[in-house]
Amino acid sequence: NQIPDWLAQLANHPLLTAEEELQLGRQIQAGDQQAHQTLVLHNIRLACSVALKYRRQSLPLEDLVQEGCTGLMQAVSKYDYRWGVKFSTYATWWVRQSVRRALDRTGRTIRLPTHVREQLYRLEQIEVQLQQELQRHPYLHELDAEMELEVGEVRHICHLKGRMISLDQPLESQDSFLPLVEQIEDPNAELETTSLADLMDQQQVQILLSHLSRRQRQI
Secondary structure (H helix, E strand, O other), X not given: OOOOHHHHHHOOOOOOOHHHHHHHHHHHHOOOHHHHHHHHHOOHHHHHHHHHOOOOOOOOHHHHHHHHHHHHHHHHHHOOHHHOOOHHHHHHHHHHHHHHHXXXXXXXXXXXXXXXXXXXXXXXXXXXXXXXXXXXXXOHHHHHHHHOOOOOXXXXXXXXXXXXXXXXXXXXXXXXXXXXXXXXOOOOOOOHHHHHHHHHHHHHHHHHHOXXXXXXXXX
């Protein structure tokens, strides 16, 4: 897939050397806001890289990148160069968490447990990877094997990918636009013919009872 020009330019800042990163870390600890901004700018490609992995989800790519940058700024604020951990390694978790939380807020009417969401994300990545390798859509048993799941578990996860639709969504009919709720059969509702037959039976019983004495009617 071609990367948009705006995204390529956004991620055009060169990677920092270990010494440059260390120096910025010291300046940030001293309260230097310019150093804070510089560390963010030179790691925007990390936010873009994570956002691209979720580009087929419910948010536009621009919004995904923005959410990734939000996580990146949080990582810069919490990072301590004295830990001896490369910043990008530390920041990846924050960026991914920010993007996923945004997707959870906007992508589903019914929220899924964290471990289920993780499986969905992993399944989508593996699905794309296998499709590129096999030059066709992978079969369920191939996805099961790649995800190291029991046979049939991927099918269950796939069901959770279904899109929610509103019952008020209009559907075009021959006469008018009727909402979806009007097209769905109520399994608990009585048929009109059944209701009419019950009413006629009740009327017939009343007619027959009218020919009996009061005692006979009670019996």
